[in-house]
Amino acid sequence: MRDSKSDSGTRDIRYTDPFSAEAVRLAQKFITSAAERQALENEIEQLSEQGFVILPNQIDGAVLESMRDALNRINDQTPKGRVEFEGYQTHRAYGVVCKTEVFDELIMNRTVLAIIEGYFDETPQLSASMGMTLYQGQKAQPLHRDTGHYRLPWPRPPLEVNAIWAFDDFHEDNGATRYIPGSHLNPTETRPSEKPMIAQMSAGSVLIYDGALWHGAGGSVAEGARRRCINNIYARQWLRQQDNVYLSLTPERVLKSGTIMQRLLGYWVYGSTLGVVDGEPPISMLKQAYASKENSD
Numbered sequence: 001m002r003d004s005k006s007d008s009g010t011r012d013i014r015y016t017d018p019f020s021a022e023a024v025r026l027a028q029k030f031i032t033s034a035a036e037r038q039a040l041e042n043e044i045e046q047l048s049e050q051g052f053v054i055l056p057n058q059i060d061g062a063v064l065e066s067m068r069d070a071l072n073r074i075n076d077q078t079p080k081g082r083v084e085f086e087g088y089q090t091h092r093a094y095g096v097v098c099k100t101e102v103f104d105e106l107i108m109n110r111t112v113l114a115i116i117e118g119y120f121d122e123t124p125q126l127s128a129s130m131g132m133t134l135y136q137g138q139k140a141q142p143l144h145r146d147t148g149h150y151r152l153p154w155p156r157p158p159l160e161v162n163a164i165w166a167f168d169d170f171h172e173d174n175g176a177t178r179y180i181p182g183s184h185l186n187p188t189e190t191r192p193s194e195k196p197m198i199a200q201m202s203a204g205s206v207l208i209y210d211g212a213l214w215h216g217a218g219g220s221v222a223e224g225a226r227r228r229c230i231n232n233i234y235a236r237q238w239l240r241q242q243d244n245v246y247l248s249l250t251p252e253r254v255l256k257s258g259t260i261m262q263r264l265l266g267y268w269v270y271g272s273t274l275g276v277v278d279g280e281p282p283i284s285m286l287k288q289a290y291a292s293k294e295n296s297d
């Protein structure tokens with residue numbers, strides 16, 4: 001194993017003994033504090049029991065406007081959906097974290113992260129970040145679970161949490177997300193028959209839900225409707241991410257993103273062993289590779 005040094009120049013125990021208690025503690029360190037998670041215990045309890053929680057008005061007006069502009073620019077470069085699930089009257093922009101930095105503050109939002117960390121009882125990774133803009137004429141999406149790609153038997157811990165940030169008001173007639181409360185606990189893969197609830201929320205609000213909750217985008221019938229949002233999907237760090245950010249993000253972007261984003265993107269090692277590059281965290285390799293490139297320039 002490489003003789004790695006920590007930032008202070010001393011030898012780092014994570015590399016000398018990746019199985020040590022200290023190594024495991026560092027790798028699984030929470031991003032948010034115990035106090036932040038404690039302050040959100042009601043929201044964590046609602047997510048746990050009902051499978052969703054809505055936090056109203058979380059984005060400042062001017063910031064929201066710049067995020068709408070950024071999503072509009074991405075939509076201009078994005079074809080409409082190719083299959084019914086994506087939506088023929090929907091701009092579904094994959095991997096938005098790779099296309100702009102404007103949404104980074106939503107991805108790293110501490111309230112959302114504290115809720116997820118409290119719910120998972122560990123730090124998540126970002127699995128996907130996508131823009132979803134529905135237009136008039138878009139049919140309702142079939143209700144589904146997002147966790148179908150992880151074929152794990154029940155009982156099992158929560159695997160994924162989504163955070164849908166509304167950039168426009170969400171109404172029943174412009175495609176607001178629909179969901180069946182409590183259905184994230186149902187061990188069968190049969191769609192429940194209950195009538196879904198509508199995530200009616202104002203622009204700037206965020207709908208947080210367990211990926212096993214039965215849900216789907218609603219139908220859009222409102223004249224001239226445009227329902228914009230960003231959906232950030234977080235998953236357990238030991239699951240494969242939906243977006244392959246390792247191939248989509250430039251090293252420069254990763255290096256300047258800061259530790260929290262690097263951890264969320266998966267440039268950190270989980271459980272001392274998952275994700276290593278030659279026995280080291282990917283971020284260490286990236287830093288070394290970049291430093292040697294700069295020295296040779």
Ligand SMILES: O=C(O)CCC(=O)C(=O)O
Nearest residue numbers: 132176177215216217218
């Ligand atoms: O756009 C929405 O409201 C939800 C979309 C969704 O669930 C999906 O595409 O998987």
